[in-house]
Amino acid sequence: MKAMREVWGRTLTEVGQTDPRVVLLDGDLANSTKADIFAEGLPDRFLQLGIAEQNLVGTAAGLSTMGYVPWLSSFTVFFTHRALDPIRMLVAQTGANVKIAAAYSGLLTGLTGKTHQDVQDLAIMRAMPGMVVLAPGDAAECAAMVRWATDHDGPVYLRLARDPAPELGMVPADDYTDGAVHVVRPGRRVVLVSTGVQTVRVLEAADLLAASGVDAGVVHVPCLKPLDDRRLLDAVGAASLVVTVEEHTVLGGLGGLVAEVLGEHGTGARVHRVGLRDVWGESAPNDFLLDRYGLSGPRVAEAVRAALA
Known part of the structure; x- marks a missing residue:
């Protein structure tokens, strides 16, 4: 079993090594979301913006206008609630080429309790015009989705589980x-x-x-x-x-x-x-x-x- 957050971090680093457009913006949670894997592998394209999720989204939207493919990394609840307005105004409405890696989704967030659990995110993002909404079932599907999302032109929301999960095995996830x-x-x-x-x-x-x-x-x-x-x-x-x-x-x-x-x-x-x-x-x-x-x-x-x- 592999933790999806680690698969995301390693896959994005691999993608970034061959695609110079990829940058990663983090909200001071890199060791939890495993964005630190990217930071270690590609430090010149890792931006630590601190606990300021709204600014994270705004900066990413600006970078996308310059030809970059920015990925955002934080806990799910901070994107879908704290930073929802800039996601709506700056990313979804403009069709900005921004990718949202929403870690610690759902109930199983490591004993964080109801303040950090987000069980409304799919409904919120599904209702957002122009937003692609993905929820991988295992590590292989997650890796394939990271590659697909980076190549896709437009906003993408990727729901990431915190803990290791068994491989589905029967899903052709290597080619999403x-x-x-x-x-x-x-x-x-x-x-x-x-x-x-x-x-x-x-x-x-x-x-x-x-x-x-x-x-x-x-x-x-x-x-x-x-x-x-x-x-x-x-x-x-x-x-x-x-x-x-x-x-x-x-x-x-x-x-x-x-x-x-x-x-x-x-x-x-x-x-x-x-x-x-x-x-x-x-x-x-x-x-x-x-x-x-x-x-x-x-x-x-x-x-x-x-x-x-």
């Missing part, structure tokens, strides 16, 4: 394509749709369901915007029940996205959303939080059985 949707496990009766590192726990739930006679498919959606509607519809197929599972609020994130697409295309499938139900997180070990908010493999399996019943 825009709008990707992956059928990780086929199934007909019910299809579980997830994103980011939560997909690993959903696979565990599918195994538990299979052991009790429930045929559950698993679909991984690493790109929440732009989404390829047809790929999602084909992946879901004729399932009568679609269960979305996300380490995020059920309001406006993956669950909302899937419900919008299936409803708009009139598939007739019932959508059941699993995630945080309009509550704040809290400070506790990862396994405790996953179980408390219904996101561990066994708890997801329970939710699916209840929805089927």
